[in-house]
Amino acid sequence: xxxxxxxxxxxxxxxxxxxxxxxxxxxxxxxxxxxxxxxxxxxxxxxxxxxxxxxxxxxxxxxxxxxxxxxxxxxxxxxxxxxxxxxxxxxxxxxxxxxxxxxxxxxxxxxxxxxxxxxxxxxxxxxxxxxxxxxxxxxxxxxxxxxxxxxxxxxxxxxxxxxxxxxxxxxxxxxxxxxxxxxxxxxxxxxxxxxxxxxxxxxxxxxxxxxxxxxxxxxxxxxxxxxxxxxxxxxxxxxxxxxxxxxxxxxxxxxxxxxxxxxxxxxxxxxxxxxxxxxxxxxxxxxxxxxxxxxxxxxxxxxxxxxxxxxxxxxxxxxxxxxxxxxxxxxxxxxxxxxxxxxxxxxxxxxxxxxxxxxxxxxxxxxxxx
Amino acid sequence: xxxxxxxxxxxxxxxxxxxxxxxxxxxxxxxxxxxxxxxxxxxxxxxxxxxxxxxxxxxxxxxxxxxxxxxxxxxxxxxxxxxxxxxxxxxxxxxxxxxxxxxxxxxxxxxxxxxxxxxxxxxxxxxxxxxxxxxxxxxxxxxxxxxxxxxxxxxxxxxxxxxxxxxxxxxxxxxxxxxxxxxxxxxxxxxxxxxxxxxxxxxxxxxxxxxxxxxxxxxxxxxxxxxxxxxxxxxxxxxxxxxxxxxxxxxxxxxxxxxxxxxxxxxxxxxxxxxxxxxxxxxxx
Numbered sequence: 001x002x003x004x005x006x007x008x009x010x011x012x013x014x015x016x017x018x019x020x021x022x023x024x025x026x027x028x029x030x031x032x033x034x035x036x037x038x039x040x041x042x043x044x045x046x047x048x049x050x051x052x053x054x055x056x057x058x059x060x061x062x063x064x065x066x067x068x069x070x071x072x073x074x075x076x077x078x079x080x081x082x083x084x085x086x087x088x089x090x091x092x093x094x095x096x097x098x099x100x101x102x103x104x105x106x107x108x109x110x111x112x113x114x115x116x117x118x119x120x121x122x123x124x125x126x127x128x129x130x131x132x133x134x135x136x137x138x139x140x141x142x143x144x145x146x147x148x149x150x151x152x153x154x155x156x157x158x159x160x161x162x163x164x165x166x167x168x169x170x171x172x173x174x175x176x177x178x179x180x181x182x183x184x185x186x187x188x189x190x191x192x193x194x195x196x197x198x199x200x201x202x203x204x205x206x207x208x209x210x211x212x213x214x215x216x217x218x219x220x221x222x223x224x225x226x227x228x229x230x231x232x233x234x235x236x237x238x239x240x241x242x243x244x245x246x247x248x249x250x251x252x253x254x255x256x257x258x259x260x261x262x263x264x265x266x267x268x269x270x271x272x273x274x275x276x277x278x279x280x281x282x283x284x285x286x287x288x289x290x291x292x293x294x295x296x297x298x299x300x301x302x303x304x305x306x307x308x309x310x311x312x313x314x315x316x317x318x319x320x321x322x323x324x325x326x327x328x329x330x331x332x333x334x335x336x337x338x339x340x341x342x343x344x345x346x347x348x349x350x351x352x353x354x355x356x357x358x359x360x361x362x363x364x365x366x367x368x369x370x
Numbered sequence: 371x372x373x374x375x376x377x378x379x380x381x382x383x384x385x386x387x388x389x390x391x392x393x394x395x396x397x398x399x400x401x402x403x404x405x406x407x408x409x410x411x412x413x414x415x416x417x418x419x420x421x422x423x424x425x426x427x428x429x430x431x432x433x434x435x436x437x438x439x440x441x442x443x444x445x446x447x448x449x450x451x452x453x454x455x456x457x458x459x460x461x462x463x464x465x466x467x468x469x470x471x472x473x474x475x476x477x478x479x480x481x482x483x484x485x486x487x488x489x490x491x492x493x494x495x496x497x498x499x500x501x502x503x504x505x506x507x508x509x510x511x512x513x514x515x516x517x518x519x520x521x522x523x524x525x526x527x528x529x530x531x532x533x534x535x536x537x538x539x540x541x542x543x544x545x546x547x548x549x550x551x552x553x554x555x556x557x558x559x560x561x562x563x564x565x566x567x568x569x570x571x572x573x574x575x576x577x578x579x580x581x582x583x584x585x586x587x588x589x590x591x592x593x594x595x596x597x598x599x600x601x602x603x604x605x606x607x608x609x610x611x612x613x614x615x616x617x618x619x620x621x622x623x624x625x626x627x628x629x630x631x632x633x634x635x636x637x638x639x640x641x642x643x644x645x646x647x648x649x650x651x652x653x654x655x
Contacts, residue, residue, distance in 0.1 A: 050549075
């Protein structure tokens with residue numbers, strides 16, 4: 001059963017179209033991440049699902065019931081806010097039980113639920129403190145506790161980790177993921193951080209300018225982005241996208257970068273899309289990790305690895321790998337080398353490319369050529 | 371190097387400050403000294419001077435015996451009038467202003483900025499401009515020459531200030547708190563009572579001090595809308611000085627002025643610290 005069904009939801013503020021007709025169907029137990037740049041409408045969508053804002057058109061269904069006219073408190077949802085939104089004058093205990101108090105849940109039941117959540121999140125020693133006496137990570141936990149205590153049909157997370165420092169963010173990321181695996185609840189999680197999206201989601205919805213770009217498993221989003229926006233948004237550094245022309249030679253389809261230049265690069269396409277043909281202008285997408293030092297081999301099939309020569313323009317050693325900026329057919333692209341390779345700036349060097357995961361996009365509309 | 375010694379520059383600064391302080395203190399000093407002098411003392415020498423003999427009895431006379439208009443009960447009944455106007459008007463206007471400021475700042479609705487603009491317009495309207503409208507309103511309500519009438523006036527007029535103060539304080543409260551409360555199932559008043567009000571003491575102290583001193587010291591409406599024994603102490607003080615006596619009773623009058631000013635002075639002494647803190651405190655963290 002679909003835990004959440006969003007159909008044709010639009011939102012207009014004055015003349016500004018924040019959401020231009022979004023459809024989402026989320027199954028029970030799924031961890032869905034809404035990701036996109038700031039101002040793309042993802043938080044507005046979450047607020048509409050929560051009932052904190054009303055859509056200009058379209059319907060929202062939670063647990064098979066249309067909730068457009070239902071107040072937030074009656075939607076069977078719980079929400080974790082970016083700012084945590086803990087009530088400053090209440091203790092942790094009161095913060096967590098306030099919702100039940102508003103619903104006139106008997107005191108004994110409240111205490112039971114509180115105890116269960118406090119144990120789950122290991123915040124028992126904090127129950128009598130006020131939010132101002134807690135660290136960022138502890139506040140985050142309490143905010144989650146306030147949501148968990150409800151045991152709702154749907155959890156909504158609005159960038160819950162973006163106020164934490166980098167180290168804590170990674171820890172909490174793991175913890176939320178583990179928590180989801182343990183309690184198997186349905187989660188809709190908003191973030192602008194594509195790494196959070198990749199690591200946590202069972203499905204990712206990429207949103208840009210009020211439109212859903214792609215809604216798929218992380219692997220598909222990463223390796224088969226539906227369009228150039230998704231390709232360039234996911235991954236750090238993002239997918240390289242360069243202009244190319246398709247040529248046929250000896251029955252093989254090639255993508256040629258910088259066709260009219262002396263340093264043109266020809267890449268054989270091991271599994272070309274059916275609709276691609278000789279002479280087409282395309283945008284070629286290649287992930288930085290598909291450009292590596294010469295010795296690297298990708299897969300068992302030797303046709304998957306192509307060696308090219310290119311000048312190195314810049315080097316960024318990160319420790320785990322070395323990111324290089326090089327020129328392929330006159331276009332600037334990122335590659336990721338093993339840290340053992342010590343490349344020199346300005347020199348011509350040889351690289352091996354993984355051509356199995358090349359993506360071709362339509363230059364006019366940016367869509368993936370299937 | 372930072373020079374902490376007494377340089378001539380520093381001496382000049384202190385000299386200017388002391389001179390200014392003396393200038394500002396002279397009227398108060400004259401009143402305080404006169405409140406301790408006898409009629410004979412003042413009339414034989416001058417208004418300004420050290421008491422030849424101390425006459426603390428002036429205060430007792432001013433409080434309960436002096437004749438104002440036709441009655442001779444001192445300013446005590448008028449002090450009670452002022453209290454009966456100021457206390458309810460302060461409390462009501464502060465509470466109403468807090469609720470109004472909360473609604474305008476945290477529950478956005480269509481036209482809220484217009485309503486806020488209209489409410490705060492009251493801050494800029496001069497008192498005398500509103501005299502005649504208030505006469506008509508009080509007449510229709512049947513509240514002319516009653517303390518209740520004055521309470522109504524001060525509550526309504528005070529709301530402009532208290533709404534402005536509270537709204538400006540509450541806009542610093544993150545909207546997420548209100549959203550979280552809505553999801554938790556708290557309504558308008560529960561959210562106010564349980565979440566917003568506990569964050570409010572700094573601004574409530576400011577509005578209470580502001581309203582208390584403003585209403586206590588108000589004079590124009592006090593003399594216009596009530597007469598005789600219903601008047602607040604500010605109006606009574608004028609009647610007191612206008613009383614025709616053989617010799618002007620400067621000593622008793624000075625004592626009466628000091629007594630009448632005492633409540634607002636006390637409020638400042640005890641709340642002034644909070645007043646400054648509340649005005650400067652913006653962020654609720």
